Amino acid sequence: MDIDSILKELDVSEIKIVSVVGAGISKASGMPTFRGEDGMWNNYRATDLATPFAFQRDPKIVWEWYRARMRILLEAKPNPAHEALTNLEKEGLSIGIITQNVDGLHEIAESKNIxxxxxxxxxxxxxxxxxxxxxxxxxxxxxxxxxxxxxxxKNQIIRPDVVWFGEQLASQRWNKAVEWTLNANIMLVIGTSGVVAPVSSLPDFAKQNNTKIFEFNIEETPITSISDHSIFGPCEKTLPTFTRKIIEFSRGLKNG
Ligand SMILES: [Zn+2]
Incomplete structure (x- = not known):
């Protein structure tokens, strides 16, 4: 089904979008992803460094790694996909962005609800x-x-404000993510394979709630089968096109 027919099917007077975002959105900003071939640093695996255990055993190496990542991050800029989500928010169509990324690029792109x-x-x-x-x-x-x-x-070493492997998500953040999901009538799943729990359950909640799901990814993912529409390609290209369309559609709704 094409995008317009799905949007018409929605039968609502107001568009309320929640976006679930993963590493794919930041690729075009030069951020290496955690998994796959980018997941190594000086022969250390990211998944071995980003743990409370690693920090306890060798905080120096963990901090060196985070400093190395920060030096990359300082060069990174939001790309048109981040900006597209900011535009949705400015248009009053977005409830918020639930991101698995720790790079802060949504904030730099001036999105507010993150x-x-x-x-x-x-x-x-x-x-x-x-x-x-x-x-x-x-x-x-x-x-x-x-x-x-x-x-x-004084005698405690401070740590990066990230959730490490083996740590619980902050329940406040998680409860809010579920609340946003249940209040939305459209969910955008962007640049994430949706396999990392518990974030992977948000599209399921949305589906049960009859929320329309649009997926943006370079390839098929486990989300594809529950999506109403999947758009394959680099999201810095596909997402701005989509958000322009949805902004137009919403203006049409408002003008009756
Ligand atoms: Zn302290």
Missing amino acids: IEIHGRIRYARCNSCDYIERWDSEEKSLKDRELPYCPNC
């Missing part, structure tokens, strides 16, 4: 107190720096 479900790499926090700071600066991401200690409780 749930960073796996945390945010541009901040570091203390495990013992509520101290939190930004560290996405050239200076803080320099190589071979001292381990950063919490200026508040």
Whole structure:
């Protein structure tokens, strides 16, 4: 079915979109993804470094890795896919963005309602107190720096404000993600294979709620079979075309 017929089928007076976003959206911004061939750093596997265990055993190597990632991140800019989602929000059509990415590019693209479900790499926090700071600066991401200690409780090393493998998601973020999903009538699933739990359950919730699902990916994924429409290709190309269409459609709704 084509996009217009799906949108007409919606039978609503107001478009409410929730977007579930994964690493695919940031590829065109030069962000390496966690999995596959990009998942290695100096012979370490990302999945072996991004754990509470690794941090406890060797915080220095974990911090070196995050600093290396930050140096890449400082060069990264939002691409037209990030901007397309910001445009939806400006048009009043978006409930929010639920992202699995920690790169903060939605914020830089000036989207406002964002749930960073796996945390945010541009901040570091203390495990013992509520101290939190930004560290996405050239200076803080320099190589071979001292381990950063919490200026508040002094003897605790602060850590990247991300959710590591083996850690629970913050329940507040998760509850909000579910709430947004249940309030939406359209879900966009962008650049994610949808296999990482629990985010992978959001499209299922949407489906049960009769929400229309549009998928944007370079290839088929497990989401494809439950999507109302899948658009294959680089999302920095496909998403702006789609959002322009949906903005037009919504203006049509408003004008009766
Ligand atoms: Zn502290």
